[in-house]
Amino acid sequence: MTNSAVYLDHAATTDLNPAALSAMTEQFAHTGNPSSLHGAGRRANRVIDEARTKIAGVAAAHPTEVIFTSGGTESDNLALKGLFWNRTEKNPEARSILVAGIEHHAVLDTVAWLETHENATLLWMPVDADGVLDLQAAEELIEANHERIALGTLMWANNEVGTIEPISAFVALAAKYQIPVHSDAVQAFGTVPTDFAASGLATMAISAHKVGGPVGIGGLLVRRDIVLMPVQHGGGHERKLRSGTLNAASAAGFAAAATAVQANLDAESKRLSELRDYAVQRIAQSIPEAVLNGPRDALNEGKRLPGNLHFTFPECEGDSLLFLLDMFGIASSTGSACTAGVPQPSHVLVAMGRDARSARSVQRFTLGHTSMREDVDKLLEALPEAYQRAKKAGMAADESSIHTAGTGFTR
Template sequence: MAYLDHAATTPMLPEAAAAMTAQFAATGNASSLHAAGRRARRTVEEAREAFAEAIGARPSEVVFTAGGTEADNLAVKGLYWARRDAEPARTRVIASPVEHHAVLDAVHWLAEHEGAQVDYLPVDRYGRVHPDAFREAVERNPDDVALATVMWANNEIGTVMPVRELADIAREAGIPLHSDAVQAFGQLDVDFGDSGLAAMTVSGHKIGGPYGIGALLLGRDQSPVPVLHGGGQERHVRSGTLDVPAVAAFAVAAVIAAERREQFAAEVGALRDELVAAVLAAVPDAVLGGDPEERLPANAHFSFPGCEGDSLLLLLDAQGIECSTGSACTAGVAQPSHVLLAAGTDPQLARGTLRFSLGHTSTKEDVAALASAIGPAVERARTAGLS
């Protein structure tokens, strides 16, 4: 089997799995005051410190969540509510149109239910937000902006955003900028303290940690309104009993991701380049998506003219090659990716996409398997045509 869908989830690192299983036999709620509770709390706080150091944050800025989606919702909804409550005129949300649905749907929800005015930024053909466009949106009226949100790197096409430049503009205007860095951490130089961001999302299962754990990096001057109410854990912004085994494993994975980042980017980036060359050799009219240079090292996204992405995926899956279409499916009808449409891709071409994403278990054999299978698969998919 050639697993080429690491952007969806990557296998747990052995070290993270060991850290997690070591906690399964331990008893104790990290909010309890007795000895078992204090031991659990110690495990959480030691993990928080290690995680914070790995990502360039203070321990007090780490808010553990149940994953990236929850962290995105807490940032987008919570910061909107807090800013609007403090200044009722602040009802505008500035967002890129290529966000992950965890952000995009939260923004849509605010527009539908909370009266938010959403200002979508233009992107270029690579799906990138340019600082000038962001500055123009801010300067139209900085006093009505509740928050802005722009991802660090795109989960579908791999394009890297100029986050630090955007953060400078936001900070000058006194606007909190949130960034979904779920795909970026472990592949790019992600440092929360140096980024200038007000909030940043990361997730465990994208970096070799477990499912069901993530974090919102939250500046100490930010106090979002909670989405979940209860016991007041995690700075009183994210209630709920902490998953001690998952927190411990997440921290181990984060430390390793930070330590090995440069080596990972070099080795996996070279393997990705081989994959790109192999696909283009087998299918010369395939279109590489995203920025050809400023992109995630593990991402290769293609559009195949005349093909349905789902058909291609299933044809490859039948040969033991696992990847993703990167497109949505509504009521059983394949729809073009919102990312590609925002970047100006022809809707017909946008229906025939595949995303190949590599990770710490990827090999040359995986690339060779794809190289031999992709040409015949595209031929068969083109015979079926677009429905």
Template sequence: MADRVYLDHAATTDVLEPVMQAVLEQMRIGGNPSSLHGAGRRARATVEAAREQVARAVGCDSAEVIFTSGGTEADNLAVKGLFYQRNGADSRRTRVLLSTIEHHAVSEAAEWLEAHDGAELEWIEVDASGMIDPAEVRALIEKAPESVALVTAMWANNEMGAIQPIAAIAEIAAEYGIPMHTDAVQAFGAIPVNFRDSGVATMAISGHKIGGPMGIGALIATRTTALSPVLHGGGQERSVRSGTIDAASIAGFGAAAAWAAEHLETESRRIATLRNRLINRVREEYPAATLRGPEPETDLEIMKHGPTRRLPNNAHFTFAGCEGDSLLFLLDMAGIETSTGSACNAGVPRPSHVLLAMGVPEETARGAQRFTLGHSTTDADIEALLNALPAAYAQASSAGLAAHTPEASRWH
């Protein structure tokens, strides 16, 4: 696999060496953190040390870190837990305000509440760059503040990298006493994320996006935020998330969080500079390629204050006249691993809901290709992609769009 180039770090990134060491060490030690004997106490000490590492990395108290199996569970615990608690206290609170570009872990959790528990979903629109206007959130709340159960908006989008004004949105929600959740899975480890300063009530993060193990994440929740548990059992993790505590994975998560915090500034700037080189070359060489999402910061802006509009590792394009899946497979055959950021339902290619929410036409959205960089990305990786792209794009373009049969093409 050494000759392959991996550019899908938004899906998952390479596990760091310190993480593997931390996981193996705890696996050798063993013990259930809930046991009272020596092995249990040693495992508990490992968990609490990792909890401190995560807390320092995200700017919260260690008591606010609730370990979960990952970002999806954390999002579900927050959205459902906040809704059940708020609606249970006041049955008028049925409205859930969420952005149209949320990860499915948030949007489908909310849709479950709509289908089974009487929630009313109201969608916060985004502009052509994928950005939320806080004023729109205020307008939605002011329609009937007493009926809003919660507000949720992701910190940074996983597909096209837009960094949202989370603190501004949270401040508006707080004016009306409404809790806000944010999915910070993509933001954590890529840009500065400070839970305390953000003003949100809950926040989801994940280990494998920052070089930690898969299957571990956390819900960060203020001490005063009341959450109804979704799982019931042993009462672990503040009784919000019952279940045997995975000490080994948590140790790895803590090591990854510590590494990410220590290297955040240098890695963010290094990766953003590589990303800009990629974007500039694609724009120069492919007139049919359109960058989606906010305009990235220039190299000078990155050196001065770091990325503020767009995640440093994200380059998301739509390529006119070809299927994103075709381009992905052709690049994969050339040893370059990328992503379309779209889903496939029942074998039929579907465009990204994020791009459609941004106003991108369905046919155009089907040409999506997402290149995401990470801590292992090098100059040589970017060159390899740029060298492989011409042939792959030419072949994908010659195949055209799946829906365009020769007969249909005559009418377009």
């Protein structure tokens, strides 16, 4: 369990699922390198194979398409760099990458690195006020630049505001010109249906600790006909795409957690969306000026992650509100990062058309498998006072005062 009395930051990481803990504990009692040929090695390799098969089943992929990594960040790096290098090796003119400003920094920083060091050109796709990709604008970019586009990338669901993106529609636009598409599905996997085979994606990033598995292991789903340039080299593990000794215990934990969430996906989605909507209604009543960011999705039609609430609380620093809520025993997050002690706006909200000032006044509450009605009630009880105190403190950057801290998202 967490140290906070009420934990509402499940999008950052969630509690370890009991099934995952049990599976890992069993494997910790055994020794064996999955690449070794003796009995202990073969036993460990069977654990890896079984885990790969289970995760593939949850993701609607073939087991050979599951490449184990250390988590979402590595998966995004391997997919984006690997696709880019493979494509430019075949066609040096294809150096453009389709990307939207709402992406997680694991994607944004990777494509920025490719722009700086590999002469990539970034083609920015706009989103609407809810953070949904503008498909018409994306199509126009593709039509005008298809001969020089190496790849496209679009997250399945946004980590800040919870918006679910039109993955299949975007992939279909890119497929007209055989442009491969990657998706960061770290927030979506295990929360909403993510059918890799049906999506048409070339690659898809997932992570264990978002679904109740251990920190330090994730996966990259790589379609069988897709070739990536490896980012790291060594023993040629994982289809020669990701060298390194595999962690059988963590793989078993990942598979157990993914299987558990898949078995309860529909019921849990309904439960969390009802809790979310209850919180949205009550916050609107107690703090009328609060603004919900992202799609409302009151009927749980798949427009927003079921456990995501993201609000703008005008005229207060998000970090101030975070620390005040923490004093009340409630763990939340801002979605902003601090640079040199100065509050920075949420890049996601800026991409959605918000002004930089209001994009600093945000708070994200995310529900998970341990969240209950009483957790939401405790938030609702503490939030009005915390907001008034944060609002009274004002906007630190307006006064050029030092405002330390910042919250990042564990990948």
